Amino acid sequence: MTTLQPPAAAEPRSAPPPVRRDRRSWTGWGFLGPFVAVFALVFLAPIAYSVYLSLFRDQLIGGTTFVGLDNYGEALGDERFWASLGRVSLFLAVQVPIMLGIALLVALALDSGRLYGRDFFRISIFLPYAVPAVVATLMWGFMYGTRFGLVGDINGALGVSLPDPLSPDLVLASIGNIVTWEFVGYNMLIFYAALRVVPHSLYEAAQIDGAGQIRVITAIKLPAIRGALVIATIFSIIGSFQLFNEPSILQPLARNAITTDYTPNYYTYALSFNGQQHNYSATVAIVMGLITMVVAYAVQLRGMRKGV
Amino acid sequence: MPTHLSTHSRRLLRGTALLCALALGASACGDSDDGGSNQKAVSEADVQAALKEGGTVTVWAWEPTLKQVATDFEKAHPGVKVNLVNAGTNKDQYTALQNAISAKKGVPDVAQVEYYAMGQFALTEQLTDLKSFGADKLSAQFSPGPWNGVKAGSDGVYALPMDSGPMALFYNKKVFDKYHIEVPTTWAEYLDAARDLHKADPKAYITADNGDAGFATSMLWQAGSRPYTVNGTKVKIDFSDQGAKTFTGTWQQLIDEKLLATVPAWTDEWYKGLADGTIATLATGAWMPANLESGAKAASGDWRVAPMPQWTAGGKVSAENGGSALALPELGKNEALAYAFVEYANAGDGVQTRLKNGAFPATTADLQSTKFQDTAFPYFGGQKANKIFAESAADVPDDWSYLPYQVYANSVFNDTVGKAYVSGTTLAEGLESWQEASVKYGEEQGFTVEK
Secondary structure (H helix, E strand, C coil): CHHHCCCHHHHHHHCCHHHHHHCCCCHHHHHHHHHHHHHHHHHHHHHHHHHHHCCEEEECCCEEEECCCHHHHHHHCCHHHHHHHHHHHHHHHHHHHHHHHHHHHHHHHHHCCCCCCHHHHHHHHHHHHHCCHHHHHHHHHHHCCCCCCHHHHHHHHHCCCCCCCCCCCCHHHHHHHHHHHHHHHHHHHHHHHHHHCCCHHHHHHHHHCCCCHHHHHHHHHHHHCHHHHHHHHHHHHHHHHCCCHHHHHHHHHCCCCCCCCCCHHHHHHHHHHCCCCHHHHHHHHHHHHHHHHHHHHHHHHHHHCCCC | CHHHCCCCHHHHHHHHHHHHHHHHHHHHHHCCCCCCCCCCCCCHHHHHHHHHHCEEEEEECCCCCHHHHHHHHHHHCCCEEEEEECCCCCHHHHHHHHHHHHHCCCCCCEEEEEHHHHHHHHCCCCECCHHHHCHHHHHHHECHHHHHHHHCCCCCCCEEECCCCEEEEEEEHHHHHHCCCCCCCEHHHHHHHHHHHHHHCCCCECEECCCCHHHHHHHHHHHCCCCEEEECCEEEECCCCHHHHHHHHHHHHHHHCCCEECCCCCCHHHHHHHHHCCECEEEEECCHHHHHHHHCHHHCCCEEEECCCECCCCCCCCCECCCEEEECECCCCCHHHHHHHHHHHHCCCHHHHHHHCCCCCCEHHHHHCHHHHCCCEHHHCCECHHHHHHHHHHCCCCCCCCCCCHHHHHHCHHHHCCHHHHCCCCHHHHHHHHHHHHHHHHHHCCCEEEC
């Protein structure tokens, strides 16, 4: 019953508050200072500056004027912005499940221990992630060529006529293919790492209870890596909404299919760099950031809820 | 925003790009120093004095032949230093220039500006009117197209023409001979040639075009369309005139009958097509030979140059495609010295130097000189192609104007007109939506736009 004794630490309570105030020291800030300075400079300042920019309008004729929230009103009614958001949402709905599904299958296969040459598979599936996105896209862009690319070669060799992967109807799927290729390995690694920390005793217990592999996966493995699944999903949502590299690099090859408002990020880029509409571009970026934040947060809340 | 917290790899790349942009911006701002003089009416004596006094001229240009010119200029005027900076090619450079001007920092003394982009800088009074240096007296020295370009639809002179791109029809003679097809002299014949060629060899196309704003505007120019009327900040955009109908009428058939190779220009595929005869012609500017020589080496001797096909048989109308000038940004310093360099490079001894290095001149005297016209091109089987180019330069109607924000308009060309190349949209409809997009931007930017 010693635990019922009042803890000794409670005693200094009697020390009067004024003494504490006198002792206030800035040492803590000294430690925090470098971080806060860099954080404010590279994180808070750009956001604040974007918000500031978004309140103005700069015209070729007439110069810069303060327009309050007009830019936000324009963004909310901007068909091109919503079209681009619709496009990445479709991308998100189709590509992310496929990518995460494949990543999960591969991770489970690697974890099953029944795979011959496991390490080789793991590294080779992860390898595309180590290829810079720019290089990967250029490579795929070349393969997609219908005249001299891989598609062209297949058409020539087999006498078939495959549809052009860079045509307006297919280019989103082609981009999805590139992104899947790039990120399956990355997501697989997240899942695999999570699977490795599942205690072996659980599997042994399951075996004793007579559970098959499928049952082990659904009852032990999947619940165990739930956190990793949610994280990977959130990363993928953010990645989809921020889709930029692949369309912008493929653009010269498919200029009529990948329009300047193809994805929200590409649209803000075009607004800034083609039309010098920095203010409106900042507005669109902020609106897009908020939307991403809301969606990612909603997924996080849903994903973390227990017992769903 | 949580997006900034993500460690997603794409962010890394984007971050790198941002860093590069920042670094570019920083270096662009590096050589700023206030002292922009606003003196007007500079006499020849002032220019000479400035040359004697010396100083540094910062030139933003991507034209490769300027390097030798700068060296020669420094040699001729000890004490003068030419700081030649490649701040990016066309659009990238304009963005950098526009940013420098907005920031009023790091603006170069001289900037290369293409004719189609001249209006954007001229009408917003970002370029010095060179009339104060007496540049208007040089008008007779330049061919009509480029001179019209530097006037940017006003009575000012905002730059001195550096090079030009009078159009001509480059064609692969070997292919034409093989299938016994006549070289077209009208666009109607061109359409027939396209059909015959594609029928004879399903792999061969008359030309490659998948929507190029510069090409389309040049074609409209030749067809007599004048879609843009610019009067100060008042702009009219109209793609429904007869000239536009003439162009779309023929071109739509080429698209509909799938007679155009959809290979994007300047890609490896494109050069391969030019070299192996599957892309049989190119209607483009006179600056093309150097590109053919380096990009389609294998086809040396196959290609020839012919005058542009005409819209009416027996006509003699051409257009400009590309070409650029050197301008003096209003916020640049050392105006007299800057002008001295521009005059040297574009109207003085520098012209010969650039010609020697493969540039195509904008100066009439050089275009008409027998030495220039008698130059035989081994790539064109010894053909004296400059004769055709010079004639084309003289046949360019000088009443065309670009939009004061053509750089932006061109950037959305493929969003709008480009649809005609990949879907059921017609060229005419595409031009209509291009018009709408251009009107919208113009209004947003404070222009008075008439439709």
